[in-house]
Amino acid sequence: MLRLDGKIALITGLGQTSDDGWGIGAAIAMKLSQQGAIIFGGNRTLPAAARTKARIEAEGGTCDIQQTDVTNSESTKALVNACFEKHGRIDILINNVGKSEPGCPATMQEEIWDQQVDLNLKSIYLTTHFVLPIMEKQKTGGTVINVSSIAGLRYIGKPQVAYSTTKAAIMQFTKATAVIYADRGVRLNTVVPGLIYTPYTRALAKRYAPGGDEESYMKMRDDQVPMKKMGDAWDVANATLFLAADESQYITGQEIVVDGGITSSTGRV
Template identity: 85%
Template sequence: MFRLDGKVALITGLGQTSEDGWGIGAAIAMNLAQQGASIFGGNRTLAAAERTKARIEAEGGICHVQQADVTDCASVEALVNACLERHGRIDILINNVGKSEPGCPATMGEDIWDQQIDLNLKSVYLTTHFVLPIMEKQETGGAVVNVSSIAGLRYIGKPQVAYSATKAAIMQFTKATAVIYADRRVRLNTIVPGLIYTPYTRELAKRYAPGGEEAGYMKMRDDQVPMKRMGDAWDVANAALFLAADESRYITGQELVVDGGITSSTGRV
C-alpha cells in the first residue's frame, strides 16, 4: 500500500539546515522517495535542499533540487518548468513553506504582515497556479497536499496573527479549489500539524523560552498536548504520504489534523 512508483513529487520547503533531526519538508520528501516517487524540490537555500537530496540518494532514492523563491512568480514558474523538463509530469505537489512572526494587529509592522502573507499564502497560490493546469491535462490527474497549522484553527498561546490568518486561509483556499477541480481528477487536501518537534522548534526555544532554556520550553510544549508529547516530522510525513497516495483517491477538500488531540481539548493552550 501507498506505493508511489512512477510518480513525480514537486515539494517546496524540503531543505534541512543540518544533519541533526528532521524537518517536516525533508521528512515528507524522504517518505515519498522511499515509496518510489521521484522528488523534485525547491528551497530558498540551495545548500539546505542539497542536504536533503544527499540523504534521499544515500538510501537509493531519486531527488533533484534547485533554488526557488516561492514568493516570486518567475521563480516558481522556473521551478515547475524545470521539474517538467526533467520528468515530463507532476503527480504530487507538496506545499510546505511557512514562517511565524510574533505580533498582534496593533504591534505588527506592515512589512512583517506582507512578508507573512507572501511566504505562507501567496506561495500556495503560485505553485498551484502553475501546477494545476499540468495535473488537469494528465490522464491520471494529481494530488496537492498543503501544510497548514492548528494555529489556523485556534489560538495556541502566542500572538502571531498573520501566521494564524494565513494558515486558516490555506485551509479554505484548499477546500474551495478542491471543489472546483473535483471532476478533473485533481485532489487537494490540507495537513494541519499541531506542536511538532523539529530543528525549527529548537530555534523557537531560543526566541521564546525564558533565558533560552530549551528543556523547560520543550516540556511546556509537551504538557500542552493531551498525549503529553509533541509529534515529530514523521507523523506529518506519514499523513502527507496517505493524502498523496492513490489509496486516498476519494478524499478531497479535507483537513487531516495531526495534533495529539489539542484541537479536541478544552484544556489550557
C-alpha cells in the first residue's frame, strides 16, 4: 500500500541544515522516495538540499536538486521546466516553504508583511501556476499537497499575523483550486502540522527560551499538546504520503490536521 513507484515528485523546501534530526521537507522527500517516488527538489540554498539528496541516495533513492527562489517567477519556472524536461511528467507537487516573523498589524513593518506573503503564499501560486498545466494534460493527472499550519486555523499563543494569515489563505487557495481541477484529474489537499519537533524548533529554543532554559521551553511545547508531546517530521511526512498515493484518489480539497489534538481542544495553546 501507499506505493509511489516511478512517480515523479517535485518538492520545494526539502533542504536540511544539519545531519541532526529531520525537517519536514526533508522527511517528506525521504518518505516519498522510500515508497518508490523519484524526487526533484528545489531549495533556496543548494548545500542544504544536497544534504537531503545524499541521505536519499544513501538509501538507494533518486534525487535531483536545483537552487530555487520560489518567490521569483523565473526561478520557479526554471525548476518546473528542469523537472519536466528530465522526466517528461510531474505526478506529485509538494509545497513546503514557509517562515514566521513576529508582529501584529500595528507593529509589523510593511516590508516584513510583503516578504511573508511572498514566501508563504505567492510561492504556492507560482509552483501551481507552472505545474497545473502539465498535470491536467497527463492521462493520470496529478496531485498537489500544500503544507500549511494550525496557525491558519487558530491563534497559537504568539502574534504572527502575516504567518497566520498566509497559512489560512493556503487552505482556501487549495480548496478553491481543487474544485476547479476536480474534473481534470488533478487533486489538491493540505497537510496542517501543529507543534512539530524539528531542528528548526531547537533553533527557536536557543533563541527564545527564557533564561536560556531550552529544556523548559521544549517541555512547555509538549505540555501544550493534548497528547503531551510534540509531533515530529515523520508524522507530517506520513500524512503527506497518504495524500500523494492512489489510496486517497477520491480525496480532494481537504485538510489533514497533524497536531496531537490541539485544534480540537478548548485549552490555550
